[in-house]
Amino acid sequence: MQNSDFSSHLLKWYQYHKRPMPWRDEPDPYKIWISEIMLQQTRVDQATPYFRNFISLFPTVFELANADQQQVLKAWEGLGYYSRARNLHAAAKMVVQEYDGKLPESYTEIIKLKGIGPYTAAAVTSIAFNKPNAVVDGNVIRVLTRYFGIEDDTRSTKTRNKVQEFANKLIDYDRPGDFNQALMELGSEVCTPSNPDCENCPIQTGCVASKMAKTDIIPYKSPAKKKPHHTIGVGIIESKEGKLLIALRPENAMLGGLWEFPGGKQKENEPIQETVERELKEELGVEVKAYKELMSLKHTYSHFSITMHAWFCTLLSGTPKPRESQEVRWVTREELEQYPFPKANKMLTEKLIKEP
């Protein structure tokens, strides 16, 4: 099968099977950019409502550049990998200041922007500017390792580079954006991780894995190491006026720029109430008494999991200081909705608002 056959079969299939997406068939490079950042490690269905809301709040790079970081993070709340939002915001300021509000059109320029790596640089320049740069994402890795019968560990950089070389050779120079999107669409709709639909695949005739019945062992991925589990205690301090204390996480930490109820890890053989009281002393410099549990919950982050116990606390002495956070603030239950919280803390705020 020639490259031109690969491309023509793929593009023909794409013409009939491409899913409508709110950023598709839009000539606006800004929207392509936003969509590609949101789609990093994120499914189309999950990103779509966020994309619509984000564009309505920040229709162009100028509104985004002029926005407060808190507004941007609120629009990202629940989507995860929050450094994407912080980097996107910083990059938008850069585009306005250094590029007159216009996204650079070359791979080597655009990849200098924060949050834009090899994948996104290729995606945006090919889709928005018709540049022949091949994308390599999880879908492309799966499709091409199967197609060419590459059995190497897809976790390694070497394998990823090998796939990139194949993609570079295959890319359609007339329609690079469609080619890239078609290959990814094929990966998510036909060449799926389990039970691929080879019978309806436009490039089945040339596919090694399909021919050799190896779609179940390609792509090969070395086992992931398992995530550690921690037990966390957090405190909800309520003032006499009924306000609750929340803290702003450090800028470059995990969940940076989001708010939370302060707390931390339980020590060996430590009662959970003591955990809460000790952590609030360390983080805020105050003496508190944890007197009643609000709720407990389990949550999984990217690289560890937690059981969180949230306790109502009485402030015994001291004034809360932001020792391990950027800022602390007293807010009403209603005001909680205005602040960006990560998922586990969002569970707490929702319960606090629903059941005061």
Next chain:
DNA sequence: AATACGGGGCG
């Protein structure tokens, strides 16, 4: 080359 970095959906 290895690790940190969210959250949701699916078998």
Next chain:
DNA sequence: CGCCCAGTATT
């Protein structure tokens, strides 16, 4: 409950 997802930045 483990795996996967339109990856990037940092070390």
